[in-house]
Amino acid sequence: MTFASVAPILPVRDLDAAIDRYRRLGFAVRAYAGPQRYAFADRDNVSLHLAEDDHGHGHSHTSVYLYVSDADAVRREWAGVEGHLSEVEDTPWKMREFAYADPDGIVFRVGHHLAP
Numbered sequence: 001m002t003f004a005s006v007a008p009i010l011p012v013r014d015l016d017a018a019i020d021r022y023r024r025l026g027f028a029v030r031a032y033a034g035p036q037r038y039a040f041a042d043r044d045n046v047s048l049h050l051a052e053d054d055h056g057h058g059h060s061h062t063s064v065y066l067y068v069s070d071a072d073a074v075r076r077e078w079a080g081v082e083g084h085l086s087e088v089e090d091t092p093w094k095m096r097e098f099a100y101a102d103p104d105g106i107v108f109r110v111g112h113h114l115a116p
Contacts, residue, residue: 007049010048010051010064011062011104015051018039018050024081028043037052075088082102094114
């Protein structure tokens with residue numbers, strides 16, 4: 001038995017705004033064709049699901065770690081998209097990474113392994 005893939009479901013306050021934001025972050029995004037406010041965001045081998053949060057929570061405590069080939073390049077690409085970007089730094093756990101917090105409160109840590 002093997003696990004084939006994972007697609008975290010991320011709660012968003014405004015699905016239309018999230019679809020636009022994830023497109024600007026470089027994801028191919030498509031809305032679900034059914035009645036639910038739901039979308040799929042894909043980039044390379046990464047899949048995220050976006051679900052409009054209609055429960056009135058107002059914020060998320062969701063974090064996602066994205067392993068990439070070049071954290072600095074992703075950081076440059078994501079500059080200018082609303083939200084908060086930290087600086088890229090080398091960590092004691094041998095990663096080069098940064099954090100991006102989107103307006104829905106979802107925190108993405110983005111990094112690549114440092115050479116030994």
